[in-house]
Amino acid sequence: xxxxxxxxxxxxxxxxxxxxxxxxxxxxxxxxxxxxxxxxxxxxxxxxxxxxxxxxxxxxxxxxxxxxxxxxxxxxxxxxxxxxxxxxxxxxxxxxxxxxxxxxxxxxxxxxxxxxxxxxxxxxxxxxxxxxxxxxxxxxxxxxxxxxxxxxxxxxxxxxxxxxxxxxxxxxxxxxxxxxxxxxxxxxxxxxxxxxxxxxxxxxxxxxxxxxxxxxxxxxxxxxxxxxxxxxxx
Numbered sequence: 001x002x003x004x005x006x007x008x009x010x011x012x013x014x015x016x017x018x019x020x021x022x023x024x025x026x027x028x029x030x031x032x033x034x035x036x037x038x039x040x041x042x043x044x045x046x047x048x049x050x051x052x053x054x055x056x057x058x059x060x061x062x063x064x065x066x067x068x069x070x071x072x073x074x075x076x077x078x079x080x081x082x083x084x085x086x087x088x089x090x091x092x093x094x095x096x097x098x099x100x101x102x103x104x105x106x107x108x109x110x111x112x113x114x115x116x117x118x119x120x121x122x123x124x125x126x127x128x129x130x131x132x133x134x135x136x137x138x139x140x141x142x143x144x145x146x147x148x149x150x151x152x153x154x155x156x157x158x159x160x161x162x163x164x165x166x167x168x169x170x171x172x173x174x175x176x177x178x179x180x181x182x183x184x185x186x187x188x189x190x191x192x193x194x195x196x197x198x199x200x201x202x203x204x205x206x207x208x209x210x211x212x213x214x215x216x217x218x219x220x221x222x223x224x225x226x227x228x229x230x231x232x233x234x
Contacts, residue, residue: 021050128234
């Protein structure tokens with residue numbers, strides 16, 4: 001029998017099934033063989049027979065522990081160990097890398113979290129401003145207070161008529177157009193976060209205008225300005 005004779009189609013399929021069972025195929029060849037399993041029942045049966053045959057061979061093998069050097073190399077590559085003598089055993093570990101350093105770091109982090117979560121506390125360096133808007137006619141008094149980017153506006157006296165509202169305007173000293181930031185509440189106070197780009201500082205003025213209920217329909221003051229005041233530091 002000539003050993004160099006080409007394989008028959010059946011023998012080629014058998015060899016392909018064995019290679020797939022052994023995991024020897026790669027890339028497009030492996031993908032094509034796997035896809036064929038759902039289309040060619042005879043080929044799928046041949047692959048399963050090869051898998052069962054190879055599994056039977058594994059039953060006769062005796063497990064052997066890998067050499068210590070091989071286990072150490074695997075652990076090093078996985079990042080679970082360092083090579084022996086990588087560190088000088090006589091070298092003292094700095095205190096901040098030891099248990100005391102870790103405990104100190106945890107205590108510092110806990111102190112920062114506690115400071116941030118204390119109710120009603122504000123960092124000492126947050127600037128604060130205030131303005132008192134007063135008008136004689138109509139009798140009107142509105143207090144404005146800004147801390148950081150949080151602003152509170154409180155109506156102390158002089159609610160607007162039923163069909164009107166006092167609209168609040170932010171006026172920068174650079175001469176840019178006033179920006180509406182809300183309506184004076186008819187009772188109590190209004191708290192808001194200032195929009196991006198509005199940074200409280202000395203020289204900023206707060207104004208109130210007389211507008212239709214719901215505020216100016218144009219985005220600009222349409223009624224008379226009834227009160228204006230400059231922000232001053234707390």
